Amino acid sequence: MEASDSNCSMNTPDIMAWDTDGSSSTTEAAVEIVRMAPTASQPQIPAEGLDIVPAPTTDPEGSNECNTSPGFAETDTSSDGISPISLQESLTVESYLYEARSTPEQPHFESSEWGVWASSDGAEAYLQPLLLMLPRSTFLPYVHTFFQRLYPVFPVIDKECLLTLLQSDEHHEQPLSAAFYSFLAALSAAVIVQLNVTDLGILEAQQNSTFGDINNSTRPMPSVRPALSAQFFVSQCMQARQQHGYIEEPDEWTVLTSFFLFAYHGNLDQSQLAWYYLREAIGFVEALGLDEPSTYRTLDMETAQRRCRIFWLLFITERAYAIQHQRRAVLAPTIDLPRIFESQDPKLAYGFVTLARVFAAVDGSLITAWKDQQPSGTVTSQNLNPSIARYLRRNDVEGVTSDIEETQRLDILITHFWLRVLVCQLQIGHTPQAISAAQRHTINYVLDTSRNLLQIILSATPQCLESHGIGMEQKVSDVASCLCDILAGLNTDQLSTDYSAPDVLNNFMVFLAGFRNHESRYLRPLIQKTTTVLAARLHPSSFPMAAEDRMDDQEIPCYEEIESVWTQV
Numbered sequence: 001m002e003a004s005d006s007n008c009s010m011n012t013p014d015i016m017a018w019d020t021d022g023s024s025s026t027t028e029a030a031v032e033i034v035r036m037a038p039t040a041s042q043p044q045i046p047a048e049g050l051d052i053v054p055a056p057t058t059d060p061e062g063s064n065e066c067n068t069s070p071g072f073a074e075t076d077t078s079s080d081g082i083s084p085i086s087l088q089e090s091l092t093v094e095s096y097l098y099e100a101r102s103t104p105e106q107p108h109f110e111s112s113e114w115g116v117w118a119s120s121d122g123a124e125a126y127l128q129p130l131l132l133m134l135p136r137s138t139f140l141p142y143v144h145t146f147f148q149r150l151y152p153v154f155p156v157i158d159k160e161c162l163l164t165l166l167q168s169d170e171h172h173e174q175p176l177s178a179a180f181y182s183f184l185a186a187l188s189a190a191v192i193v194q195l196n197v198t199d200l201g202i203l204e205a206q207q208n209s210t211f212g213d214i215n216n217s218t219r220p221m222p223s224v225r226p227a228l229s230a231q232f233f234v235s236q237c238m239q240a241r242q243q244h245g246y247i248e249e250p251d252e253w254t255v256l257t258s259f260f261l262f263a264y265h266g267n268l269d270q271s272q273l274a275w276y277y278l279r280e281a282i283g284f285v286e287a288l289g290l291d292e293p294s295t296y297r298t299l300d301m302e303t304a305q306r307r308c309r310i311f312w313l314l315f316i317t318e319r320a321y322a323i324q325h326q327r328r329a330v331l332a333p334t335i336d337l338p339r340i341f342e343s344q345d346p347k348l349a350y351g352f353v354t355l356a357r358v359f360a361a362v363d364g365s366l367i368t369a370w371k372d373q374q375p376s377g378t379v380t381s382q383n384l385n386p387s388i389a390r391y392l393r394r395n396d397v398e399g400v401t402s403d404i405e406e407t408q409r410l411d412i413l414i415t416h417f418w419l420r421v422l423v424c425q426l427q428i429g430h431t432p433q434a435i436s437a438a439q440r441h442t443i444n445y446v447l448d449t450s451r452n453l454l455q456i457i458l459s460a461t462p463q464c465l466e467s468h469g470i471g472m473e474q475k476v477s478d479v480a481s482c483l484c485d486i487l488a489g490l491n492t493d494q495l496s497t498d499y500s501a502p503d504v505l506n507n508f509m510v511f512l513a514g515f516r517n518h519e520s521r522y523l524r525p526l527i528q529k530t531t532t533v534l535a536a537r538l539h540p541s542s543f544p545m546a547a548e549d550r551m552d553d554q555e556i557p558c559y560e561e562i563e564s565v566w567t568q569v
Contacts, residue, residue, distance in 0.1 A: 143162060146191050150195075152348060155313075156309045156313050179253040182257045183253040186233070186258075188230075190230075190260040192229070194467070195467070196466070237261065250287055252288075255288070262274050267470045271325055275321065278321060291332075301342060308337075308338045309338050315333065319359045323367060328371060332364075338352065347405065350404065351409065351412065354404070357396045358419065366423065370422070397413060413456055414456060415475065417449050428486070446486055447486075447504075451504055453479055457476070476512060480512075481529065483505060484533045505530055509530070
């Protein structure tokens, strides 16, 4: 994204070059290296998963032996259920490359294209054993899907610049930088898990097998067989990162690589790894001075606005993640919001700025209160009431209309309702105790807000909802859980006047049961919590014993049983 000739080239000390000697012996030797290299043990990798082969380390003595060490991403495992990083058939690196070279649909893997890493002066470093050699065309379907489905969520990449680097004949002859290769691999992995796509063929079908180039014409969609997993792309990213000093010489690609690694791990619900990479991205933002207004004074408008959007994307993401996982947020709104009318897409910029305002309205005291919230639901801070009152008086979504792109509009409205429910939860607490009359207004507000959120979900285009990945599941789960906590404080008579509340919970669970074509990991805990809260309140005469005593030796009712009980209310 740093401009030189076409405003797209990156200055990095290490680049990936392609061997052009046309020798098949080079290929055979590299395959032999892969075959002989010892592999690290991997915990719980799916049987049909990809055999990851670690990258070799450079021997300072010039030895021809290749030492291997496990890549950081090799320990990644999926959450319960079918993983989006699993492959549909067994695949090794050797079999993938053999099929890619022998498939007529894929002309890019020729014997002349096996890669070697080179320093900036062109001197060869060492031969990579066929692991860092994915051609540009491999990434195109994922890049295209990103711009079609995820760009409204992450509007921080210059589309024309990226497509120029990948498609133009001028840049096709140039080697990929290690930083750019890392970014492409991380982005591809994030696309797969965010949309829960397991087969590249699905992406091709969704895009009608055509892909817009930099001149807005169409060309056949690049075909790669067999499909690559998200874990494979992450392994590629981590190995490519080892080839350049990204910590000492960070740039925009570096920030975005860390961010998309966060998105990858976050969508697999690996919260510790996700938080690590989010903080890493924030550290690079601070190293580049993107949180300082003075940094932008010397930049041209296009670069300044692009970097400004990167800062605000991380600001939004950190605040959302800090609230969900009770962490401390470090970024503050220290720079101006992105400009709307100077943007190439003012409509998209307006939606992004509106979302940023929603999170900027959440002050530090509220985030601290969520972080310090006790397991019992009590809040230690005694100075929250002014912050809560200020927040609830705001209406940062008043200008949100149908003119805003639907994917963004859903994010803005659902986030707005989610935050308001959580703020109300702080105000009333969520211990299962009797609700006072003074809190009744807040409870009604939560019920109304939950209904509004449900209505938005039910009327939304499924693909637009799915673009938000696991974050949408978490927000819906949070609201449903808060609703359960509030209902726990209502007696039977009060619950009978709010008969729609169980129905709202039912619809939330229906949503979580099939969102992104899988059962959300948040569904079963919500079923258990809802059953505990509502069972004794639906027909109290039939529960002479305490609910927990009756359920000691019983399994949690299945979802269908719960739904049938609720229909009797």
